[in-house]
Amino acid sequence: MKKAIALMVVLTFLLGVVFVSFAAEAKKAxxxxxxxxxxxxxxxTIKQADGKEVTVEVKDVKGIKVGDKVTVKDGVVTKDKGKEGTSGSKKKKAVEGC
Known part of the structure; x- marks a missing residue:
């Protein structure tokens, strides 16, 4: 009887550790x-910097199009400002008489 109780305590502890680790992983994502x-x-479907593609469900996709750089947190999507179309958008002014 004591062995059965000890086994149940150990199994309960192990299951608790497993659930905590899964909860921590879900929070990271x-x-x-x-x-x-x-x-x-x-x-x-979002392609992350490491090359992984992740599909997430969001509350609203208004204003979002394919190719936009976005951040999704808790189902809310926001565009990352200043990161889209920056290649060549900043031009240096020509200065005469240098």
Whole structure:
């Protein structure tokens, strides 16, 4: 009987550790940054900087298009300002008489 109780205590402890580790992993994945590769209804497929593609469900996709750099946190999507179309958008002014 004592062995059965000890075994149940150990198993309960192990299951608790497993659930805590899964909860920590789920919290890490609550924020996703990257480039939108596909939009299907309220689901966005985002390619992250490490090359992984992640599909997330968001509350609203208004104003978002394929190719936008976005951040999704807790189902809310926001465009990353200043990162899209920056290649060549800043031009130096020509200065005469240098």
């Amino acid at each position: 609550s924020e996703v940054k990257g480039t939108v590769t596909k939009i299907e209804g309220k689901k966005l």
